[in-house]
Amino acid sequence: MAGSYGVQQALLALILCSSFLLGANAFDFSLDSSSFTTDNMILLGGAHLTGSENGSLSLIPELPNNPQQASGVAYYHAPVRMLDPKTNKTASFSTKFTFHQIPESYNNSATDRRGDGMTFVFSSSSTWVGGAAGRLGILPLDQGNTMVKLFLVEYDTFQNSINRDPAFDHVGVDTMSAVSEVLEEVQSLGLNFWTGEQVWSWIEYNGTSKVLEVRVANSSSRPDSPLLQYTRDLVGVVNEQMWVGFSAGTGDAYSYYFIDSWEFEIFGLPAKKKSVSVGLIAGCVAGGVVMLVIIGLGVLYWIRKKRREAENVQAIEDFIQLSGMPDHFSYKQLSVATKSFSETSKLGEGGFGSVYKGILPSSGTAVAVKRVGAESRQGEREFLAEVSIISQLRHRNVVQLMGYCRDGRRLLLVYEYMPNGSLDRALLHPSSPEHVLSWERRMKILSGLASALHYLHEGWKQQVIHRDVKSSNVMLDDEFNAKLGDFGLARLVDHSKHAETTMVAGTYGFIAPEAIGTGKFTDKTDVYAFGAVVLEIATGRKAFDSSRPEDEMSVVDMVWDRLKDGKLISVVDKRLDGKYEVVDLEVMLLLGLICSHPDPKARPSMRQVVQVLAGDAPVPPVPLCKPSLSFSSGGLAVTLRDLENTRSTSSASGTFTDRSSSTSASSFLPNSSSFFTPKQGR
Incomplete structure (x- = not known):
């Protein structure tokens, strides 16, 4: 399309050159x-x-x-x-x-x-x-x-x-x-x-x-x-x-x-009138000749580009067949399955296309069909990225890609259907109070997401940087198992290297600060986004909410403030009505904070995260106050053991109260050192 667009621009420039002497004044449309x-x-x-x-x-x-x-x-x-x-x-x-x-x-x-x-x-x-x-x-x-x-x-x-x-x-x-x-x-x-x-x-x-x-x-x-x-x-x-x-x-x-x-x-503006001169006329004539040459070159470029596009489409087909994808669906099959991609079948809409629920006529199987936006210049790039990565991944907590459709420039992907929708909808907008996610389900979802990211970062032949980890990209099956999806922004890199991009990808509240500043994405930028999801699950609040007071817009900043004030447990989702394990909640909150550390070197790996959630390792020490980007390891830190030494619990309600109404920051710190690392897990 770029070649065609260039030809159109050249023709437009030629026309404008001839009308330059007349100028233009009014403009309207209906x-x-x-x-x-x-x-x-x-x-x-x-x-x-x-x-x-x-x-x-x-x-x-x-x-x-x-x-x-x-x-x-x-x-x-x-x-x-x-x-x-x-x-x-x-x-x-x-x-x-x-x-x-x-x-x-x-x-x-x-x-x-x-x-x-x-x-x-x-x-x-x-x-x-x-x-x-x-x-x-x-x-x-x-x-x-x-x-x-x-x-x-x-x-x-x-x-x-x-x-x-x-x-x-x-x-x-x-x-x-x-x-x-x-x-x-x-x-x-x-x-x-x-x-x-x-x-x-x-x-x-x-x-x-x-x-x-x-x-x-x-x-x-x-x-x-x-x-x-x-x-x-x-x-x-x-x-x-x-x-x-x-x-x-x-x-x-x-x-x-x-x-x-x-x-x-x-x-109401005066027309751009120009005095007619021999030089201007000569310039227009010369410009016209140049434009004709450009048009000729543009046509040649457009023809060659069309040939390359045809070759690229065939390359997509060949790659998909080699990648071992299970099925190729016809466009007609998917149109029938989704009721002609009707609004009533639409499940969601992303940056590069829409997702529809469909019922395959041949088997009656429910599927989710992603139609890559035809108007998107990145459509084929996203299609290739998603196919090349997700079709090769095999993990219980990664959404399964069942097949694809290529019909001319129409590109569609077919996934397993997730009956319980996305995590953000289930967590933030339950259909009724009875459907508020229970503590057990939240822990299950968190463990599943951690397992998926550990697999992407360390469990496959190449490291997969997802780049768009957020609650709306975590899907829930009929048993509320978490399945990570939407790999359109993902990148494959060799282990120990980082992915580079010229465009910041992701969603505000989940983007690591170093990615905004440098455009570099690593496994630690995924860890940062995971930390935001952890705190969303614990608090029942969005990672970033501009409608709240300024000091509460960022859930990361809000939780760190409560930690500093000795009121960490107060951030828990009130809809849980006290039905949670206090120690598990503390682990979740501290884990979310250390994953959200501004310094990527201070964040744990997903392997460490999985070990913490399994109870096989302690949460690393967490700074008492949110560090700046120039954070050094000489500051104050708080650990799970420190919290256990300063709280009292009510077995009936699971609520948290300070031992003293004037708890100071120093009460969280062990006497022997400004940093305290537990010797055992929870």
Whole structure:
């Protein structure tokens, strides 16, 4: 496709050269639910079309076990001219769109559990996606971010005290901060954005008077008076070229956000007029000749690329056959099995494709079918990575790959079906209080995941670095055995070497700090992610939750703070109702912390982790306070024996209390040394 794209760009450049003398002024478009397509929209994150090729624009993945902190961004495929840099004059624009939001239905009740909201946005980057909770899918976590410029109108449905939000649904104007520069509630209009009813909105900006007006209504009749009127000079806020579109974020509760129609017009800037000169004409002619040469070379490149792609497809087929994969399925078989890949069959959606539940017609076997996104440039790369690695792995705690399908450019993988879904859904969003994971099941899941990672790191002929260990990639079978899946980001390396990449992979909260800084992934980056999962299992909280107070957003930081305060046991998941083993809980928490150590050299190997969980080795000493990245082994540490010397337990409830109300940090430390290593396991 790169060759074809290059030819198109060359032709476009040739056309633009001929039109250069005339310039361009106004620009507009109109889209509805039948004309949103992957050709005219850039879809990022969870954004997608409700149909296979066109349909309403959905900003959040539509699936029954939708994870929290989901976000999506959709831009029109071409930028718009917002600023004349010579005169510092900004364009005028007018837009009208309709949208509706469907809130989360939790236990068939509490339908007001709604996401954070959505935005109409101008962005200086067509690839920018911001944070989810509190960031509306578009705003950066760091307000000092200089990588992108943003101007947006938010349609907020969640009261976030940090962002100074009012109690009701509101419309606001933001730039680089989630704190609106100006906002107005919509309650006075008799509107709620989250009821599922369609909402109409009009946004108009006068580039001369600098006045922005926003209107909303529950019908197509444009209100005479604006809900919000704000004078704002966009010079310094926008670049000459900006991308226009929509974004949404779900936060703690998920909601579906749909754009049903969209009209947009921008005007008011002087055309880029240029004086006609002989030199300019000669330049255009010479440029045209150069473009023709480039087109010719591009066509040759495109032909050769197509040949190489055909050879690559055959190489995929040959590799799969050599790898001993059990079955090749036809596309028709998998289409029938998944009811034509219907929304009702969808189990989940990842960065490179969607996963569907299917029933094989020939055997009645339930399977999970992963369809690699055809629009993904990394699709074949991910397909090859997953096939080349997981098809060769044989372990009870690794998801089994049952087969594949290659039909032209359609690439599909067929896995064993996991009836109990993913760990994050079972742990964080049980269907009822009776389905809260028991302590025994949590220990079983943790041991299974540790066994899988030990096998990947040390049990196979090559070391496998997973690079995306997180609770949503841990699947649970009918007996709640943990099975690690999603190897699309995994890498094979020789033992004692590390995998290098130019792009940080993984999910915030599970990414080791050294991977962010260097782009290098090792078995110790997987250990870090494992530590985050351990603490999620023990506390029943997400690894990172931006909706919580700042000192509690990171579960790792929160647990380390409680350890320092002598209240480690207080972090336990309250839904367990005291039904847990205190010693096992202490082991789990200390193990999670040492695996989350900022210094990769201080983290244990997965072999050590397995030994600790089996009771064959003690937990290594854990620093009392979270170390910095320059941590040295001369600091204070706490061990399981230290905790046993400072706690008292209630056999009836399994709760923990300090011996003294004024326990100090030094009470955790043995008298003989600042570090204490137990001589025996638990």
